[in-house]
Amino acid sequence: MLTVERQSIIIDMIQKKGMVRVSDLTRIFAVSGMTIRRDLDSLEKVGILKKVYGGAIASKQSINENSKDIPISIRSIERIQEKRSIAQVAVSFITKDDAVLLDAGTTTLEIAKLLKDRSNLVLITNSIPAAYELAGSDVTLLIMGGQIRGSSHSIVGAKTNAFLSDLVVGTLFLAASGLSLEQGIMNSNLDESEVKRHMIKHSERVILVADSSKFQSQSYHVFAQWSEIDLFITDHELSDEHNTVLNQLGVQVIRVPV
Secondary structure, three states, X not given: OOHHHHHHHHHHHHHHHOEEEHHHHHHHHOOOHHHHHHHHHHHHHOOOEEEEOOEEEEOHHHHOHHHOOOOHHHHOOOOHHHHHHHHHHHHHHOOXXXXXXXXXXXXXXXXXXXXXXXXXXXXXXOEHHHHHHHOOOOOEEEEOOOEEEOOOOEEXXXXXXXXXXXXXXXXXXXXXXXXXXXXXXXXXXXHHHHHHHHHHHOEEEXXXXXXXXXXXXXXXXXXXXXXXXXXXXXXXXOOHHHHHHHHHOOOEEEEEOO
């Protein structure tokens, strides 16, 4: 098992249980205590957990979803299989000669990875990792200008919003850090929220791509309502109750098996 895969599982365990023990982790992964301690050191540095004697506990940042702004290097390995499965379905909605707007996010990054061999496609993004994936491919790639956010490697600010002002694209793949049936679509950063609002305004079709765990993550900024979403692609763990309510709100939902 790769280090990133092991750490992804540890993140999931710490978020669900609030704590982990070194002895349990060495047995589960069949690795040495030293290996597990290195994993815990890495995750402590980015604020996921706090090391204690014999193991680790969830950090305040990890417990309080409202304040969470975990770096993309960690978010990109969380629920990775769900994100890849969502991306596989999402790319099927891209047609030849389409103009696609790709939001910054870890699920949208997985979409970018699947587009390297596409031609006759214009793709516009504010995601540096997505642009890096597609640089040199057959895709006609446009990257927005503006300020770079360190934690998310996204491009935001007035220049970014101005770039979008005279665009009309066919399809937007939209990311979110939090979801609520009552409040709407959320993000943890105000500058990113403003860019997302502009993206929605200048897109003919809005496809939200987010795994179902985002319903347990409430963020500060509501940047869109469900009425603005044409299609929501998520994983199979979305409950029947949530699915029914979203359908009643006029949102088409695709629950992807993992």
